Amino acid sequence: MRLTGPAVRLTIFIGECDVWHHKPLFTEIVHRAHRSGLAGASVFRGIEGYGASALIHTSRLLSLSEDLPVAIVIIDTEERIRGFLPQLDELVPEGLVILDHCEVLLPRPPAGGAPGVGGDTEDR
Template sequence: MTASSGRALRLTVVVGENDTWRHRPLYSEIVHRAHAAGLAGASVFRGIEGFGASSLIHTARLLSLGEDLPVAVVIVDTAPRVRAFLPQLGELVTDGLVTVDECEVIRYAGPGDRPGTPDTDGEKSP
């Protein structure tokens, strides 16, 4: 995102922890592709319990079923950038849930965006 606040889309992809893409965790492939596409950021959250289309409940409380917990990859960026990324998900996500929601970004800033901290050139920002 170029602006520090404003209207955006939140893309959420829910897959299984054990889902893979070419021997790599699927959630990791999604994050790396989002990074390569120049999206503002991506975070992965591991669920402790859930069920999906299979109706099988996965939970961290039972040893035998705690092996394939749900994970959610959340990406927030401008609508055009998120929509441009969606075709890549069509290739990757065969089982899971993909949602897009409108949201409002209140603050989006990195360490160099705080007043009085060095920016990427080593200069202090005002």
């Protein structure tokens, strides 16, 4: 069954250099979301931003920041997203975690792509 209708968007804001057991934290979060059977997850790299530290991180050449902002976006039902939140308590000691209610309108697989590739919503 594909996810359609009311859903919750979980967005986690962290730094690109944040790690979990010597690998990128965003990778661990996406892999845990996948193992948990959540409908879909994507990682977006920011080009500029700041957070609680008030230090601006940017990709502009003169600044040469190595810790750009990263947003991980995960979509599923509210029940399934809330069930995933305890894992974030373990993984994300610093950062920002937000929930938004949303509506999934067109859960389409990629044209000619394999299921599970490119952040599509897989059958469950």
